[in-house]
Amino acid sequence: MRLLLISGHKETYHDKVxxxxxxxxxxxxxxxxxxxxxxxxxxxxxxxxxxFAERSQISKKERATAREKFFSKGQP
Structure with a gap:
């Protein structure tokens, strides 16, 4: 089931299921x-x-490792 959320003029979809x-x-x-x-x-x-972690859906228990990896590469 997909819900249509309207915020201002922008339409976005949220996958509830x-x-x-x-x-x-x-x-x-x-x-x-x-x-x-x-x-x-x-x-x-x-x-x-x-x-980055929230948008990439990285779980709370995987964040320490993911943070090390994230900052090990150069940031623009």
């Missing part, structure tokens, strides 16, 4: 929400990786 994350939020919005909801809690690296 498979429990996939709603990717309708842009990266800047997710970053803003992280920082505004928890001021002074996250470093720049925390924000970059957490957004």
């Amino acid at each position: 498979n429990g996939l994350q709603d990717l309708s939020k842009t990266i800047p919005i997710v970053q803003y929400e992280m920082l505004s909801n928890h001021p002074y809690r996250y470093t720049q690296e925390d924000v970059l990786f957490e957004v």
Whole structure:
């Protein structure tokens, strides 16, 4: 079952059956929400990786290894 979510003029789909994350939020919005909801809690690296991990659907228990791999390659 797919639900159509309307946010402003943008239409996005959320797959309710498979429990996939709603990717309708842009990266800047997710970053803003992280920082505004928890001021002074996250470093720049925390924000970059957490957004990447959420959008890539990396599980909480796999994040330590994934974070090492993420930062082992050069970042533009």
